[in-house]
Amino acid sequence: MSPDGMWSIGELAGQAGVTVKTVRFYSDRGLLPEASRSSGGHRRYGPDALERLRLIRSLRTLDLPVPEVGRVLEHGEGLADTLQDAIDVQLRELGSQLTALRWREAALQLIRDCPAEERADRLRLVGRVSTPPSTAPMARFWRGALPVRLSSRLVSSILEYAVPLPPADPTPAQVLTFARLYAIATAPCPATDPRRSAGNRIDDVRRPDVLYDGLFDAYTLAAAGLKTNRAPERGQALDCFVAAHAESRGLQDSTEFRRRLNGLLSRAADPMVDRYWELTGELTGSPEPTLGAAHEWMRASLKTDVTAAAG
Template identity: 60%
Template sequence: MGELAERAGVTVKAVRFYSDSGLLPEAGRSAGGHRRYGPGALDRLGLIRSLRALGLPVPEVGRVLGQEDALADAVAGRLRRIGSQLAVLRWQEAALQSLQECGPGERAERLRLIGAVSVPPSTAALARFWRRWLPPRLPARLVAAVVDGAVPRLPDDPTPAQVLAFTRLHALVSAPCTGTGHGQPAAHRPDGGRPEVLYDGLIEAYALASPRLRARRAPREGEALDCFVSAYARSRGTRDTPAFRRGLSRTLAADPRIDRYWELTAELSGPSEPTAGAAHDWLCAALAAQTARPAG
């Protein structure tokens, strides 16, 4: 054991540990009871040290040594774990920078917001918010589509501003539902009609409007607005007429608002990716502009 340790440049204690763990089998014992190792022990010990240097736990090292095809799985698993650890560290780094950048008067509030979010952060609270906000009995495929479009993707390498935006977003959707602006907004329940028809059409209309938002075009009539209005008309079983558009514009202006949600989502996602809320506002503005013009 001492000779093997010396040749490998490790301690006797390390050789004994790997032997006792079953990673480094003995070839036999001397008459005095000392452990003896075969000619391949030095290479095997080098491989063990390499695998351990990569952070593989002892059981995983044993599996790699015992199975020729186990190395690829072990490396992939280790990369996944490292990725998760890095995500945690990046979030914590940005959160600490956010605390460092603010004044003493803001620090306690930011610390409270940051402390309320799990690490790594989860968007589960945002998904729950949307499932409560949507009309009941909406088909599961539409619920999934709306939630997927409304819940922002968390950045892999967040900035302090993005960490702060997400913590505020998390606080908004986790607050008691009051509908007064001082808590989570009241749920959206369209009056009558067929909500599945409405949301199918809205998803299509938002997709049509998004390229125009990316191009920073002013709200205007066109295919996206026609699709938007048609979704409301078809869901209510009526025709798209000028009178319907004027009434719809007034109704939408009085609808429950979740502007703060979309503001924070935009801060988190960045300006290059329009939110569904931005698309909705663009379409409402286009409708208001169209219906404000005198009939000609």
């Protein structure tokens, strides 16, 4: 340090072990203020410049962007909190990048290891999915399927079940399953649109919240039978299922209503929607039955009941 307690830009660079160009870069961006200028117009730095330069270098080592470094440096007393916020942002971004890399790796393995004759089709299928994968298309798919007047509470609950979160560290098989789900949700063909399903949206439903609250209760009751592979049957779950449909229309449960409802649900059956729920179960690997599986069990129970009543 010079007798006046100041460093030249070269001296500061030498003390910090960086290049003059680096010091000038941070100075020009306001991160490293100069204390004064020499008579010849050269930059001069005070004794605190070395510690500040070291701090800047440490922050940049964490890959914080230059503007974020500046924001941290501006908060002298609140440095710890500001630094924690900046690090949290970086960790979230890094997590997203790592997820994208894991998905890309699994996708490459999937395409590499599949039979040669399937490679082109799988490449097209997987290539449509962003990395990291987005669930927005599936959410739009189901939002469009639900009644407009359905409460936001129930919409959120249904989406929680219907839109599976992609694994952060997927296997190649999970990448393929997610890509197939994505393809169903984004297919332009009306045959894959769940809005065709009268089981989900029937024109004469007056109170959609009553219907879906009741369906959730019925599916919960049916879960025990599904887990034990019990055959569809009459009972409390079916009564709850039919009551939800009847009450939402301002009608009463009756043999005739069950016959009519069975016809509506049978005509509304959609193999592509069934496939969506099957893939959802494969992707999550959860022992809990999907809403789609529960709906099919209830529909089969209703058919059994109607057939028995007709006999």
